[in-house]
Amino acid sequence: MFKVGMSGLALMAMSGCAMMSEAQLGQEPNLTVELPVTAPATPEPISEAYVWDLTELYASPEAWDAAYDDIKARTATLSDYKGTLGQSAEAMAKAFRATSDTAKDMVRLYTYASLSHDEDQRAPESQERFGKAQGLFQTFGEATSWMDPEVLSVGKETVEAYLAEEPALEPFRFTLENTLRQAPHTLDEKGEALLALSGQALSQPGQIYSLYANASIPWPSLTLSDGMEVKLNQSGYSRYRGAENREDRKAVFDTFWSAWKTYENGMGATLNAQVLSAVFQAKARDFDSVLERNMFDDALPDEIYTQLVTQVNEALPVFHRYLKLRGRMLGVENLRYYDIYPPIIKADTGTFDMERSKELTFAALEPFGEEYLGLLRQGLSERWMHAYPQEGKETGAYMSGSAYDVHPYVLLNHNDDYDSLSTFAHEWGHAVHTQLAKSAQPFETAGYSTFIAEMASTINEILLEEYMIAHAETKEEKLYYLGYALESLRGTFYRQTMFGEFELAIHEAAERGEPLTGAKLTQIYGDLLRKYHGEAEGVMKIDDMYAVEWAYIPHFYYEFYVYQYATSVSGAAWFSEQFLAGDEGVRDNFINVLKAGGSDYPHNILMNEAGLDMTKPDAYQAVVRRMNNIMDRIEALLDEEE
Numbered sequence: 101m102f103k104v105g106m107s108g109l110a111l112m113a114m115s116g117c118a119m120m121s122e123a124q125l126g127q128e129p130n131l132t133v134e135l136p137v138t139a140p141a142t143p144e145p146i147s148e149a150y151v152w153d154l155t156e157l158y159a160s161p162e163a164w165d166a167a168y169d170d171i172k173a174r175t176a177t178l179s180d181y182k183g184t185l186g187q188s189a190e191a192m193a194k195a196f197r198a199t200s201d202t203a204k205d206m207v208r209l210y211t212y213a214s215l216s217h218d219e220d221q222r223a224p225e226s227q228e229r230f231g232k233a234q235g236l237f238q239t240f241g242e243a244t245s246w247m248d249p250e251v252l253s254v255g256k257e258t259v260e261a262y263l264a265e266e267p268a269l270e271p272f273r274f275t276l277e278n279t280l281r282q283a284p285h286t287l288d289e290k291g292e293a294l295l296a297l298s299g300q301a302l303s304q305p306g307q308i309y310s311l312y313a314n315a316s317i318p319w320p321s322l323t324l325s326d327g328m329e330v331k332l333n334q335s336g337y338s339r340y341r342g343a344e345n346r347e348d349r350k351a352v353f354d355t356f357w358s359a360w361k362t363y364e365n366g367m368g369a370t371l372n373a374q375v376l377s378a379v380f381q382a383k384a385r386d387f388d389s390v391l392e393r394n395m396f397d398d399a400l401p402d403e404i405y406t407q408l409v410t411q412v413n414e415a416l417p418v419f420h421r422y423l424k425l426r427g428r429m430l431g432v433e434n435l436r437y438y439d440i441y442p443p444i445i446k447a448d449t450g451t452f453d454m455e456r457s458k459e460l461t462f463a464a465l466e467p468f469g470e471e472y473l474g475l476l477r478q479g480l481s482e483r484w485m486h487a488y489p490q491e492g493k494e495t496g497a498y499m500s501g502s503a504y505d506v507h508p509y510v511l512l513n514h515n516d517d518y519d520s521l522s523t524f525a526h527e528w529g530h531a532v533h534t535q536l537a538k539s540a541q542p543f544e545t546a547g548y549s550t551f552i553a554e555m556a557s558t559i560n561e562i563l564l565e566e567y568m569i570a571h572a573e574t575k576e577e578k579l580y581y582l583g584y585a586l587e588s589l590r591g592t593f594y595r596q597t598m599f600g601e602f603e604l605a606i607h608e609a610a611e612r613g614e615p616l617t618g619a620k621l622t623q624i625y626g627d628l629l630r631k632y633h634g635e636a637e638g639v640m641k642i643d644d645m646y647a648v649e650w651a652y653i654p655h656f657y658y659e660f661y662v663y664q665y666a667t668s669v670s671g672a673a674w675f676s677e678q679f680l681a682g683d684e685g686v687r688d689n690f691i692n693v694l695k696a697g698g699s700d701y702p703h704n705i706l707m708n709e710a711g712l713d714m715t716k717p718d719a720y721q722a723v724v725r726r727m728n729n730i731m732d733r734i735e736a737l738l739d740e741e742e
């Protein structure tokens with residue numbers, strides 16, 4: 101994510117798909133399907149219909165250059181407003197309007213540069229343009245960095261009086277109130293300067309992790325039972341850990357984790373440094389805990405985090421039921437941790453090319469109703485999407501909705517398999533969310549939080565799963581889609597919450613002053629692995645060696661972030677359970693949540709528009725019911741056979 105130093109104006113996130121999946125972070129291409137690590141490029145030339153049309157942003161590179169000069173000049177004038185905010189309501193409105201309008205145009209400029217760069221990252225002219233856009237973004241941040249401190253020094257009383265007096269300030273109300281909320285956690289000028297100076301040093305643990313994980317560790321090789329020799333680096337591990345031959349996957353685990361085990365002490369010191377710098381930053385800004393500091397940005401109550409962990413713990417028997425079912429389907433009696441990845445069902449689903457993906461997504465999302473479908477229809481019929489892999493193109497998938505005056509853009513690396521279809525539905529969920537937010541909000545409040553964004557995309561995955569299950573033609577196909585849905589709940593609801601519980605435990609340990617060594621981290625993580633996978637209940641055994649897995653998870657260098665996968669799937673299940681059962685009121689509430697954009701804090705939006713209270717147990721129970729319901733359906737199909 102890209103952020104600038106003008107918290108005020110709530111710039112729309114630069115990349116719409118704000119959540120980084122484990123796959124995007126360099127591992128865990130998930131689920132029950134076996135995927136090639138890199139998508140093969142499509143052999144035939146790509147139809148123009150599947151390549152986005154960037155001329156809607158700028159007619160030509162020359163037009164972009166002209167806009168660049170214009171915005172650069174306007175950015176240079178923004179510091180002229182310094183010192184004027186407290187003069188009058190009108191003066192404040194004038195400064196905010198100029199800044200916001202410049203920001204809106206700059207984001208459009210940046211979007212063009214970044215999208216054309218992602219089409220082919222090797223193209224020198226795109227690299228240059230992208231570099232210029234990044235530089236301008238930086239300049240813009242510096243030219244407006246005085247605004248937040250000045251709003252704080254004008255003070256709450258005066259700002260509120262201005263808001264009451266001057267209608268032109270209304271679009272900035274949320275922004276201004278949010279800035280004022282920061283007052284207790286903002287230091288004096290000297291303190292802020294010191295913190296800014298410490299930033300680079302404090303971000304080093306993540307760099308060290310990445311050097312080890314991606315380059316420095318000498319990865320071992322392994323000969324599989326079919327004689328093939330494979331290198332177990334990160335992507336080799338992801339690819340072979342789900343091997344059908346049980347001895348093979350055991351050997352993959354043993355080999356890969358013993359490589360990490362060699363680095364247990366060093367990686368422990370690295371993660372400890374990360375945790376200590378988080379504790380320092382929370383204390384420096386007068387927060388009670390690292391958790392509180394991380395929840396503060398979106399004004400999320402800490403109880404959301406703790407309630408999620410509590411509810412997932414209560415629902416562990418449901419996870420254990422899945423593991424036992426997995427054992428039954430794999431024909432394995434004494435489950436071990438390396439039995440978690442092999443697909444439980446294989447089925448011939450056919451291929452999902454672009455036309456079929458469009459049709460299926462459209463049909464699956466029908467329950468959303470006409471307004472939603474109309475926006476989707478428009479997007480799918482115009483050239484908003486760069487759909488297929490090509491040389492030099494950015495990997496993965498995202499939606500970019502930042503250019504307010506233009507439609508959103510979607511980047512995919514569509515591979516014609518079911519995983520690609522699911523990603524297709526996910527990203528189009530972000531795109532329609534963006535369109536709905538823009539239809540109801542001005543630029544200033546159209547940008548929405550990750551907390552809600554991933555509900556909008558995850559719910560599409562659920563609707564797609566249900567559609568595919570309902571329309572499967574054979575029993576195997578039905579089992580395949582049910583298994584896919586089940587595995588996706590394991591990966592998001594249980595695994596991410598386990599990560600979240602680990603993060604909370606290690607930060608709390610550091611806050612109590614307990615030293616975190618590699619061995620200690622392995623012990624904390626191993627206890628959680630055993631609890632989640634039901635070792636004491638005889639469900640699955642976790643070998644000691646595998647408890648070093650924490651050392652490999654990149655998310656622990658992004659504080660308190662992964663729990664949002666679990667809250668998103670919980671919220672998405674909560675909404676979809678009700679409106680798939682025909683409750684149109686709940687569906688309309690959901691659409692209103694999307695339309696609210698960033699006009700309020702996400703917890704308030706969910707409460708006010710839909711009555712969904714993520715601090716309460718109820719918010720997490722629909723997803724558990726969904727998991728049980730899927731397993732009921734699988735077991736019924738399996739029992740039919742016997």
Ligand SMILES: [Zn+2]
Pocket residue numbers: 116117118119526530554557
């Ligand atoms: Zn997403």
